[in-house]
Amino acid sequence: MNIHLSLLPMRTRDTNKENSIRKQAIEMVVKEGLDGFSMQKLAKAAGVSPATLYIYYKDREDLINQIATEISLRLMESSLQGIHPKMSFADGMEIQWKNRLKFYLENMDEMEFIEQIRYSPLYETIRQVIRQKFGDVLGSFVMNAINRGEMMPLPFEVYWAIAFAPLYQLIKFHSQGRSHANDEFTINDEMVNMTLKLVLKALKP
Amino acid sequence: MNIHLSLLPMRTRDTNKENSIRKQAIEMVVKEGLDGFSMQKLAKAAGVSPATLYIYYKDREDLINQIATEISLRLMESSLQGIHPKMSFADGMEIQWKNRLKFYLENMDEMEFIEQIRYSPLYETIRQVIRQKFGDVLGSFVMNAINRGEMMPLPFEVYWAIAFAPLYQLIKFHSQGRSHANDEFTINDEMVNMTLKLVLKALKP
DNA sequence: TTTAAAAGTGAATGAATATTCATTTATCTT
DNA sequence: AAGATAAATGAATATTCATTCACTTTTAAA
Numbered sequence: 001m002n003i004h005l006s007l008l009p010m011r012t013r014d015t016n017k018e019n020s021i022r023k024q025a026i027e028m029v030v031k032e033g034l035d036g037f038s039m040q041k042l043a044k045a046a047g048v049s050p051a052t053l054y055i056y057y058k059d060r061e062d063l064i065n066q067i068a069t070e071i072s073l074r075l076m077e078s079s080l081q082g083i084h085p086k087m088s089f090a091d092g093m094e095i096q097w098k099n100r101l102k103f104y105l106e107n108m109d110e111m112e113f114i115e116q117i118r119y120s121p122l123y124e125t126i127r128q129v130i131r132q133k134f135g136d137v138l139g140s141f142v143m144n145a146i147n148r149g150e151m152m153p154l155p156f157e158v159y160w161a162i163a164f165a166p167l168y169q170l171i172k173f174h175s176q177g178r179s180h181a182n183d184e185f186t187i188n189d190e191m192v193n194m195t196l197k198l199v200l201k202a203l204k205p
Numbered sequence: 206m207n208i209h210l211s212l213l214p215m216r217t218r219d220t221n222k223e224n225s226i227r228k229q230a231i232e233m234v235v236k237e238g239l240d241g242f243s244m245q246k247l248a249k250a251a252g253v254s255p256a257t258l259y260i261y262y263k264d265r266e267d268l269i270n271q272i273a274t275e276i277s278l279r280l281m282e283s284s285l286q287g288i289h290p291k292m293s294f295a296d297g298m299e300i301q302w303k304n305r306l307k308f309y310l311e312n313m314d315e316m317e318f319i320e321q322i323r324y325s326p327l328y329e330t331i332r333q334v335i336r337q338k339f340g341d342v343l344g345s346f347v348m349n350a351i352n353r354g355e356m357m358p359l360p361f362e363v364y365w366a367i368a369f370a371p372l373y374q375l376i377k378f379h380s381q382g383r384s385h386a387n388d389e390f391t392i393n394d395e396m397v398n399m400t401l402k403l404v405l406k407a408l409k410p
Numbered sequence: 411t412t413t414a415a416a417a418g419t420g421a422a423t424g425a426a427t428a429t430t431c432a433t434t435t436a437t438c439t440t
Numbered sequence: 441a442a443g444a445t446a447a448a449t450g451a452a453t454a455t456t457c458a459t460t461c462a463c464t465t466t467t468a469a470a
Contacts, residue, residue: 010414010415010416010417010466010467010468010469011415011416011417011418011465011466011467011468012416012417012466012467012468013416013417014417014418017417031326032326033239033240033325033326034238034239034240034325035238035239036326037240038457039457039458039459040456040457040458041456048418048419049418049419049420050419050420050458050459050460051418051419051420051421051459051460051461052417052418052419053459054458054459054460055416055417055418059458059459060457060458060459112324115324116324116325118324119317119320119321119323119324120238120239120240120321121236121238121241122238127381152403154399155396157374157390157396158375158396158399158400158403160374160378161370161371161372161374161375161378161400162371162400162403162404162407164374165366165370165371165373165374166366166367166370166371167366168370169362169365169366169369169370170363170366173362173365173366176332185362191360191362191363194359194363195363195366195367198357198363198367198407198408199367199407201406201407202367202403202404202406202407203403215436215437215438215444215445215446215447216435216436216437216438216445216446216447216448217436217437217438217446217447218446218447219436219447219448222447222448243426243427243428244427244428244429245426245427245428246426253448254448254449255428255429255430255449255450256429256430256431256448256449256450256451257447257448257449258429259428259429259430260446260447260448264428264429265427265428265429
């Protein structure tokens with residue numbers, strides 16, 4: 001982005017505005033839900049004319065989509081950091097758990113934004129982008145583990161359901177606990193390690 | 206509902222209308238997301254005047270809340286059907302898995318409706334109603350299993366994350382697969398049994 | 411310093427929004 | 441049959457919505 005191949009002069013984009021729009025959009029969706037979000041409110045919150053939003057984004061749907069896609073891709077890249085094909089299954093799993101957890105905790109607003117979109121019809125496009133970009137890597141990680149006898153041979157969906165759904169559930173408990181006084185659950189490393197150990201026990205042949 | 210203590214005559218409520226409103230609301234939210242839902246569109250789809258909606262429901266938020274709460278309570282009641290305190294942990298788990306799966310498959314639209322709400326700020330109230338009504342039962346089910354040495358002693362959240370998140374993930378894969386040609390995942394009993402077995406293996410001491 | 415081009419704007423548009431209100435309609439008891 | 445009451449309505453309200461447009465501002469190369 002922001003690279004212009006043309007030799008013609010032009011006004012440069014204000015990255016402060018770009019960031020402010022992004023940040024306020026995320027905050028608004030998290031606080032008021034997808035249906036509490038509007039372009040006019042966003043423009044006001046970001047200190048920008050409504051018309052400016054349409055310079056950055058084609059329309060409302062495109063705005064939500066671009067922001068959500070960018071976050072999702074960052075999450076996936078983060079979660080695969082430090083993964084090598086030769087690595088043992090248990091090590092690979094532990095790294096992915098740590099990576100995902102770290103990303104979540106460091107980007108809670110972004111992740112709650114994604115949660116709002118994830119179950120709405122808007123998310124379908126993003127799901128496809130992710131699958132196209134990371135499907136192979138994740139698939140071969142599982143296949144290797146099975147071939148090496150480190151993991152039970154399982155359909156991919158069963159594997160994923162056991163391997164990651166519990167982590168996401170813990171994170172969900174954590175972020176629900178954030179906003180509520182009588183719900184004191186807070187995630188911690190010990191708990192995560194405990195859960196990961198159980199998950200690995202389940203998947204071992 | 207529909208019980209009048211007054212002795213005075215009055216016009217009776219049309220239950221067809223009531224059901225039609227409910228059904229169309231669910232369908233609309235599932236198809237177009239929470240922010241694609243509006244009172245006027247609902248009124249038209251249900252063949253009813255907009256004003257009629259305000260006889261049944263205080264306002265838009267109340268409408269969503271009432272429908273979502275009613276569905277959630279039905280799910281919880283279903284999932285505890287046939288559960289007895291003397292039952293072994295494994296049996297109790299299997300029954301709950303079967304009950305939840307059955308309810309989901311028989312009420313897919315309702316459940317996808319709930320998914321839309323679940324991550325929005327609207328869901329907080331419902332979460333509390335559920336906890337208040339079923340928290341004790343679920344809590345003592347876990348405590349019994351631990352005391353009898355049938356299950357590892359775990360924080361409730363860790364237990365839940367391992368015990369049910371994988372099931373929900375499978376169901377999510379299934380309902381995503383429904384609408385997409387190149388995504389052929391379909392849930393079946395064999396797969397569910399396989400996953401449950403792994404989960405029980407993880408939780409066994 | 412001129413200038414082309416994109417960035418950025420405020421005000422306006424028309425459609426859609428939630429909700430209300432003055433009426434009419436259906437129902438049950440008497 | 442009469443009448444009281446709540447159900448049900450269509451039209452109207454004021455607001456908010458996404459989006460557009462004619463216009464001004466900023467930029468950087470020439």
